Amino acid sequence: MGARRVTLADVAKVVGVSQTTVSLVLSGRGPDLRISEEVQRRVREAAAEMEYRRNRASWEPRGTRTRTIALVSDSVAGSRIAGDMVRGALAASRRHGVTLLLGETEGDPGLERTLIGTMRDHHVDGIVLATVRTRRIGVPGVLADGPAVLLNALPREPSALPSVLPDEVLGGRAAARVLLDAGHVEGIHLIGADPTGGDAPAGGTAAIGRLTGIRRALDEAGVEVESARPCRWWLPECGFAATRDLLGAKRPRALICLDDRLALGAYQALQEAGLTVPDDVSVVSFDDHPIASWLRPGLTTVAFPHHDLGAKAVDLLLAGPERQDAGRADGNGPHYVPMPVRVRGSVAPPR
Numbered sequence: 001m002g003a004r005r006v007t008l009a010d011v012a013k014v015v016g017v018s019q020t021t022v023s024l025v026l027s028g029r030g031p032d033l034r035i036s037e038e039v040q041r042r043v044r045e046a047a048a049e050m051e052y053r054r055n056r057a058s059w060e061p062r063g064t065r066t067r068t069i070a071l072v073s074d075s076v077a078g079s080r081i082a083g084d085m086v087r088g089a090l091a092a093s094r095r096h097g098v099t100l101l102l103g104e105t106e107g108d109p110g111l112e113r114t115l116i117g118t119m120r121d122h123h124v125d126g127i128v129l130a131t132v133r134t135r136r137i138g139v140p141g142v143l144a145d146g147p148a149v150l151l152n153a154l155p156r157e158p159s160a161l162p163s164v165l166p167d168e169v170l171g172g173r174a175a176a177r178v179l180l181d182a183g184h185v186e187g188i189h190l191i192g193a194d195p196t197g198g199d200a201p202a203g204g205t206a207a208i209g210r211l212t213g214i215r216r217a218l219d220e221a222g223v224e225v226e227s228a229r230p231c232r233w234w235l236p237e238c239g240f241a242a243t244r245d246l247l248g249a250k251r252p253r254a255l256i257c258l259d260d261r262l263a264l265g266a267y268q269a270l271q272e273a274g275l276t277v278p279d280d281v282s283v284v285s286f287d288d289h290p291i292a293s294w295l296r297p298g299l300t301t302v303a304f305p306h307h308d309l310g311a312k313a314v315d316l317l318l319a320g321p322e323r324q325d326a327g328r329a330d331g332n333g334p335h336y337v338p339m340p341v342r343v344r345g346s347v348a349p350p351r
Helices: 008-015 019-026 037-049 080-096 109-121 141-145 168-181 206-220 236-247 260-272 290-294 306-319
Strands: 068-073 099-104 127-137 148-155 163-166 188-192 227-230 254-257 282-287 300-303 335-337
Touching: 008 019, 008 037, 019 037, 068 080, 068 109, 068 306, 080 099, 080 127, 080 306, 099 109, 109 127, 109 141, 127 306, 148 306, 163 168, 163 306, 168 206, 168 254, 168 282, 168 300, 188 206, 188 236, 188 260, 227 236, 236 260, 254 260, 260 282, 260 290, 306 335
Parallel strands: 068 099, 068 127, 127 148, 148 163, 163 335, 188 227, 188 254, 254 282, 282 300
Antiparallel strands: none
Protein backbone atom coordinates (compact mmCIF):
# COMPACT_ATOMS: atom_id res chain seq x y z
CA MET A 1 0.00 0.00 0.00
CA GLY A 2 1.00 3.65 -0.25
CA ALA A 3 2.00 5.95 2.54
CA ARG A 4 -1.68 6.64 3.43
CA ARG A 5 -2.96 4.65 6.38
CA VAL A 6 -5.36 1.84 5.46
CA THR A 7 -8.82 2.46 6.97
CA LEU A 8 -11.86 0.31 7.82
CA ALA A 9 -13.54 1.82 4.77
CA ASP A 10 -10.75 0.56 2.52
CA VAL A 11 -11.08 -3.00 3.82
CA ALA A 12 -14.90 -2.87 3.63
CA LYS A 13 -14.77 -1.71 0.00
CA VAL A 14 -12.48 -4.57 -1.04
CA VAL A 15 -14.57 -7.23 0.73
CA GLY A 16 -17.91 -5.71 -0.27
CA VAL A 17 -19.38 -5.39 3.21
CA SER A 18 -20.10 -2.52 5.62
CA GLN A 19 -17.50 -0.85 7.83
CA THR A 20 -19.48 -2.07 10.86
CA THR A 21 -19.09 -5.67 9.71
CA VAL A 22 -15.33 -5.24 9.26
CA SER A 23 -15.01 -3.66 12.70
CA LEU A 24 -16.99 -6.46 14.36
CA VAL A 25 -14.95 -9.20 12.67
CA LEU A 26 -11.59 -7.65 13.51
CA SER A 27 -12.64 -7.08 17.12
CA GLY A 28 -13.50 -10.80 17.46
CA ARG A 29 -17.27 -10.34 17.74
CA GLY A 30 -18.17 -11.92 14.40
CA PRO A 31 -19.28 -15.33 15.77
CA ASP A 32 -21.41 -13.73 18.48
CA LEU A 33 -23.30 -11.70 15.90
CA ARG A 34 -23.65 -14.63 13.49
CA ILE A 35 -21.50 -13.17 10.73
CA SER A 36 -20.75 -16.05 8.37
CA GLU A 37 -17.41 -17.79 8.56
CA GLU A 38 -16.83 -17.02 4.88
CA VAL A 39 -17.26 -13.28 5.41
CA GLN A 40 -15.04 -13.40 8.50
CA ARG A 41 -12.34 -15.21 6.53
CA ARG A 42 -12.48 -12.70 3.66
CA VAL A 43 -12.31 -9.75 6.04
CA ARG A 44 -9.30 -11.14 7.91
CA GLU A 45 -7.46 -12.03 4.71
CA ALA A 46 -8.10 -8.60 3.18
CA ALA A 47 -7.00 -6.79 6.35
CA ALA A 48 -3.77 -8.83 6.50
CA GLU A 49 -3.02 -8.32 2.80
CA MET A 50 -3.66 -4.57 3.06
CA GLU A 51 -1.61 -4.33 6.29
CA TYR A 52 -4.51 -2.78 8.16
CA ARG A 53 -3.86 -1.88 11.83
CA ARG A 54 -6.77 -1.31 14.14
CA ASN A 55 -6.69 1.98 16.00
CA ARG A 56 -7.74 1.17 19.52
CA ALA A 57 -8.74 4.79 20.02
CA SER A 58 -11.53 4.22 17.48
CA TRP A 59 -13.23 1.40 19.39
CA GLU A 60 -12.47 2.18 23.01
CA PRO A 61 -14.94 4.55 24.72
CA ARG A 62 -14.05 8.20 24.25
CA GLY A 63 -12.11 9.54 27.24
CA THR A 64 -11.01 6.07 28.36
CA ARG A 65 -7.62 6.09 30.10
CA THR A 66 -5.48 3.01 29.75
CA ARG A 67 -3.11 3.90 32.61
CA THR A 68 -0.21 3.31 30.22
CA ILE A 69 2.38 5.72 28.86
CA ALA A 70 5.28 5.20 26.45
CA LEU A 71 8.92 6.24 26.34
CA VAL A 72 10.44 6.16 22.85
CA SER A 73 14.22 6.75 22.79
CA ASP A 74 17.02 6.64 20.22
CA SER A 75 18.82 4.26 22.60
CA VAL A 76 17.72 2.15 25.55
CA ALA A 77 19.60 -1.14 25.71
CA GLY A 78 23.10 0.01 24.81
CA SER A 79 23.50 3.17 26.85
CA ARG A 80 24.08 3.74 30.56
CA ILE A 81 22.71 7.26 30.16
CA ALA A 82 19.47 6.03 28.59
CA GLY A 83 19.21 3.30 31.22
CA ASP A 84 19.40 5.84 34.03
CA MET A 85 16.74 8.03 32.39
CA VAL A 86 14.51 4.98 31.93
CA ARG A 87 14.92 4.05 35.59
CA GLY A 88 13.84 7.55 36.56
CA ALA A 89 10.83 7.34 34.27
CA LEU A 90 9.93 3.90 35.67
CA ALA A 91 10.11 5.17 39.25
CA ALA A 92 7.82 8.10 38.44
CA SER A 93 5.43 5.81 36.53
CA ARG A 94 5.10 3.52 39.53
CA ARG A 95 4.50 6.50 41.76
CA HIS A 96 1.65 7.62 39.48
CA GLY A 97 0.26 4.08 39.19
CA VAL A 98 0.76 3.77 35.42
CA THR A 99 2.58 1.24 33.24
CA LEU A 100 5.53 2.41 31.13
CA LEU A 101 6.05 0.91 27.66
CA LEU A 102 9.50 1.24 26.08
CA GLY A 103 10.60 1.53 22.46
CA GLU A 104 14.05 2.02 20.90
CA THR A 105 14.51 3.61 17.47
CA GLU A 106 18.33 3.27 17.11
CA GLY A 107 18.20 6.72 15.50
CA ASP A 108 16.03 5.53 12.56
CA PRO A 109 13.38 8.21 11.73
CA GLY A 110 11.16 5.65 9.99
CA LEU A 111 11.23 3.30 12.97
CA GLU A 112 10.59 6.28 15.25
CA ARG A 113 7.38 7.15 13.36
CA THR A 114 6.29 3.50 13.38
CA LEU A 115 6.86 3.11 17.11
CA ILE A 116 5.02 6.31 17.96
CA GLY A 117 2.13 5.26 15.70
CA THR A 118 1.99 1.84 17.34
CA MET A 119 1.94 3.40 20.81
CA ARG A 120 -0.89 5.69 19.71
CA ASP A 121 -2.77 2.66 18.32
CA HIS A 122 -2.55 1.13 21.80
CA HIS A 123 -4.16 4.29 23.12
CA VAL A 124 -1.39 5.20 25.58
CA ASP A 125 -2.18 8.20 27.73
CA GLY A 126 0.97 10.02 26.56
CA ILE A 127 4.41 9.63 24.99
CA VAL A 128 7.88 10.76 26.10
CA LEU A 129 10.29 11.11 23.15
CA ALA A 130 13.87 10.97 24.44
CA THR A 131 17.39 11.37 23.09
CA VAL A 132 20.55 10.15 24.83
CA ARG A 133 22.61 13.17 23.78
CA THR A 134 21.13 16.62 24.41
CA ARG A 135 20.35 18.04 20.98
CA ARG A 136 17.77 19.64 18.69
CA ILE A 137 15.50 17.25 16.82
CA GLY A 138 12.81 17.32 14.17
CA VAL A 139 9.56 16.53 15.98
CA PRO A 140 7.59 13.77 14.15
CA GLY A 141 4.16 14.99 13.07
CA VAL A 142 2.51 11.87 14.49
CA LEU A 143 3.60 12.98 17.96
CA ALA A 144 1.04 15.78 17.82
CA ASP A 145 -1.89 13.33 17.98
CA GLY A 146 -1.90 13.28 21.79
CA PRO A 147 -0.07 14.33 24.97
CA ALA A 148 3.73 14.23 24.57
CA VAL A 149 6.91 15.54 26.18
CA LEU A 150 10.45 15.83 24.76
CA LEU A 151 13.15 14.47 27.06
CA ASN A 152 16.73 15.75 26.77
CA ALA A 153 15.83 17.30 23.43
CA LEU A 154 14.72 20.62 21.95
CA PRO A 155 12.50 20.98 18.85
CA ARG A 156 14.33 22.12 15.74
CA GLU A 157 11.25 24.06 14.64
CA PRO A 158 8.76 25.94 16.88
CA SER A 159 6.62 23.43 18.77
CA ALA A 160 4.02 23.52 21.54
CA LEU A 161 5.47 20.38 23.11
CA PRO A 162 7.21 20.89 26.48
CA SER A 163 10.87 19.87 26.80
CA VAL A 164 12.77 18.60 29.85
CA LEU A 165 16.49 19.41 29.87
CA PRO A 166 19.46 19.47 32.25
CA ASP A 167 20.27 23.00 33.41
CA GLU A 168 23.64 23.18 31.67
CA VAL A 169 24.01 26.93 32.24
CA LEU A 170 23.72 26.62 36.02
CA GLY A 171 25.93 23.54 35.77
CA GLY A 172 28.62 25.61 34.06
CA ARG A 173 28.33 28.27 36.74
CA ALA A 174 28.69 25.60 39.43
CA ALA A 175 31.86 24.19 37.83
CA ALA A 176 33.45 27.63 37.65
CA ARG A 177 32.40 28.43 41.23
CA VAL A 178 34.21 25.30 42.47
CA LEU A 179 37.49 26.76 41.19
CA LEU A 180 36.72 30.32 42.27
CA ASP A 181 35.78 29.22 45.78
CA ALA A 182 39.09 27.34 46.01
CA GLY A 183 40.94 30.57 45.22
CA HIS A 184 41.72 30.10 41.50
CA VAL A 185 41.76 33.48 39.77
CA GLU A 186 44.38 32.89 37.07
CA GLY A 187 45.81 30.09 34.97
CA ILE A 188 42.36 28.59 34.20
CA HIS A 189 42.13 26.72 30.87
CA LEU A 190 39.29 25.00 29.00
CA ILE A 191 39.57 21.51 27.52
CA GLY A 192 36.92 20.49 24.99
CA ALA A 193 35.79 23.55 23.03
CA ASP A 194 36.60 27.14 22.23
CA PRO A 195 34.93 29.74 24.48
CA THR A 196 31.92 30.06 22.13
CA GLY A 197 31.29 26.33 21.80
CA GLY A 198 31.85 26.51 18.05
CA ASP A 199 34.23 23.56 17.96
CA ALA A 200 32.20 21.27 20.24
CA PRO A 201 30.87 17.92 18.95
CA ALA A 202 28.34 18.56 16.19
CA GLY A 203 24.63 18.61 16.99
CA GLY A 204 24.95 18.94 20.76
CA THR A 205 23.76 21.80 22.93
CA ALA A 206 25.51 20.79 26.17
CA ALA A 207 28.78 22.61 25.39
CA ILE A 208 27.05 25.91 24.65
CA GLY A 209 25.11 25.83 27.91
CA ARG A 210 28.13 24.81 29.98
CA LEU A 211 30.35 27.46 28.44
CA THR A 212 27.68 30.13 28.92
CA GLY A 213 27.51 29.35 32.64
CA ILE A 214 31.30 29.22 32.99
CA ARG A 215 31.74 32.60 31.30
CA ARG A 216 29.04 34.24 33.42
CA ALA A 217 30.52 33.03 36.71
CA LEU A 218 34.07 34.01 35.75
CA ASP A 219 32.98 37.39 34.36
CA GLU A 220 31.18 38.21 37.59
CA ALA A 221 34.40 37.44 39.48
CA GLY A 222 36.55 39.45 37.06
CA VAL A 223 38.44 36.30 36.01
CA GLU A 224 39.32 35.29 32.45
CA VAL A 225 39.89 31.93 30.83
CA GLU A 226 43.53 31.98 29.78
CA SER A 227 43.14 29.59 26.86
CA ALA A 228 40.88 26.93 25.36
CA ARG A 229 41.68 23.70 23.52
CA PRO A 230 38.83 22.48 21.25
CA CYS A 231 38.20 18.74 20.88
CA ARG A 232 36.17 17.39 17.98
CA TRP A 233 35.23 14.34 20.06
CA TRP A 234 34.85 14.17 23.81
CA LEU A 235 37.01 11.08 24.29
CA PRO A 236 40.01 10.33 26.56
CA GLU A 237 42.51 10.42 23.72
CA CYS A 238 41.26 13.88 22.69
CA GLY A 239 41.56 15.17 26.26
CA PHE A 240 45.07 13.73 26.44
CA ALA A 241 46.16 15.38 23.17
CA ALA A 242 44.61 18.74 24.06
CA THR A 243 46.19 18.82 27.53
CA ARG A 244 49.60 17.75 26.23
CA ASP A 245 49.41 20.53 23.63
CA LEU A 246 48.53 23.01 26.39
CA LEU A 247 51.43 21.87 28.57
CA GLY A 248 53.79 22.47 25.67
CA ALA A 249 52.91 26.17 25.78
CA LYS A 250 51.76 27.03 29.31
CA ARG A 251 51.75 25.85 32.91
CA PRO A 252 48.07 25.69 33.94
CA ARG A 253 46.82 26.17 37.48
CA ALA A 254 43.38 24.69 36.78
CA LEU A 255 41.51 22.87 34.00
CA ILE A 256 37.79 22.90 33.25
CA CYS A 257 37.09 19.82 31.13
CA LEU A 258 33.70 19.77 29.41
CA ASP A 259 33.29 16.01 29.85
CA ASP A 260 34.66 13.38 32.26
CA ARG A 261 36.22 11.38 29.43
CA LEU A 262 38.24 14.44 28.45
CA ALA A 263 39.28 14.76 32.09
CA LEU A 264 40.53 11.16 32.07
CA GLY A 265 42.84 12.04 29.18
CA ALA A 266 43.89 15.25 30.94
CA TYR A 267 44.86 13.27 34.07
CA GLN A 268 47.10 11.05 31.95
CA ALA A 269 48.77 13.99 30.19
CA LEU A 270 49.43 15.73 33.51
CA GLN A 271 50.89 12.56 34.99
CA GLU A 272 53.13 12.11 31.95
CA ALA A 273 54.41 15.66 32.49
CA GLY A 274 55.22 14.92 36.13
CA LEU A 275 52.37 17.05 37.50
CA THR A 276 49.93 15.91 40.20
CA VAL A 277 46.22 16.56 40.69
CA PRO A 278 45.29 18.68 42.64
CA ASP A 279 48.64 19.84 44.14
CA ASP A 280 49.94 21.18 40.83
CA VAL A 281 46.78 21.44 38.73
CA SER A 282 43.15 21.38 39.83
CA VAL A 283 40.63 19.69 37.52
CA VAL A 284 36.84 20.03 37.41
CA SER A 285 34.57 18.39 34.85
CA PHE A 286 31.01 17.41 33.86
CA ASP A 287 28.69 14.36 33.70
CA ASP A 288 29.69 12.21 36.72
CA HIS A 289 30.60 9.26 34.50
CA PRO A 290 31.56 6.12 36.53
CA ILE A 291 35.23 6.82 35.76
CA ALA A 292 34.98 10.03 37.80
CA SER A 293 34.87 8.15 41.11
CA TRP A 294 37.53 5.63 40.02
CA LEU A 295 40.16 8.19 39.09
CA ARG A 296 42.81 8.93 41.73
CA PRO A 297 42.22 11.41 43.13
CA GLY A 298 38.47 11.24 42.55
CA LEU A 299 37.25 13.75 39.98
CA THR A 300 35.09 16.68 41.10
CA THR A 301 32.37 16.88 38.48
CA VAL A 302 28.96 18.41 37.77
CA ALA A 303 26.57 15.46 37.43
CA PHE A 304 24.21 14.93 34.51
CA PRO A 305 20.84 14.26 36.24
CA HIS A 306 19.74 11.25 34.17
CA HIS A 307 17.36 9.75 36.74
CA ASP A 308 15.74 13.07 37.63
CA LEU A 309 15.26 13.94 33.96
CA GLY A 310 13.30 10.74 33.30
CA ALA A 311 11.17 11.25 36.41
CA LYS A 312 10.49 14.91 35.58
CA ALA A 313 9.37 14.02 32.04
CA VAL A 314 6.80 11.51 33.32
CA ASP A 315 5.58 13.91 36.02
CA LEU A 316 5.15 16.61 33.38
CA LEU A 317 3.43 14.29 30.92
CA LEU A 318 0.85 13.23 33.50
CA ALA A 319 0.34 16.73 34.89
CA GLY A 320 -1.83 17.73 31.94
CA PRO A 321 -1.53 20.78 29.69
CA GLU A 322 -3.06 23.10 32.27
CA ARG A 323 -0.04 22.53 34.56
CA GLN A 324 2.76 22.04 32.04
CA ASP A 325 3.58 25.76 31.90
CA ALA A 326 4.32 25.84 35.63
CA GLY A 327 7.99 26.32 36.40
CA ARG A 328 8.81 27.93 33.04
CA ALA A 329 9.87 31.54 33.37
CA ASP A 330 8.38 32.60 30.03
CA GLY A 331 5.56 30.05 29.95
CA ASN A 332 6.99 28.55 26.78
CA GLY A 333 10.60 27.52 27.46
CA PRO A 334 12.06 24.20 28.56
CA HIS A 335 11.70 22.74 32.03
CA TYR A 336 15.20 22.59 33.52
CA VAL A 337 16.49 19.99 35.97
CA PRO A 338 19.40 21.01 38.28
CA MET A 339 22.86 19.46 37.84
CA PRO A 340 24.40 18.69 41.26
CA VAL A 341 28.13 18.99 41.98
CA ARG A 342 29.94 15.80 43.08
CA VAL A 343 32.84 17.07 45.20
CA ARG A 344 35.80 14.69 45.30
CA GLY A 345 39.55 15.30 45.49
CA SER A 346 40.62 16.96 42.24
CA VAL A 347 40.41 20.62 43.33
CA ALA A 348 42.64 22.40 45.87
CA PRO A 349 43.75 25.99 46.46
CA PRO A 350 46.56 27.12 44.14
CA ARG A 351 50.05 26.90 45.62
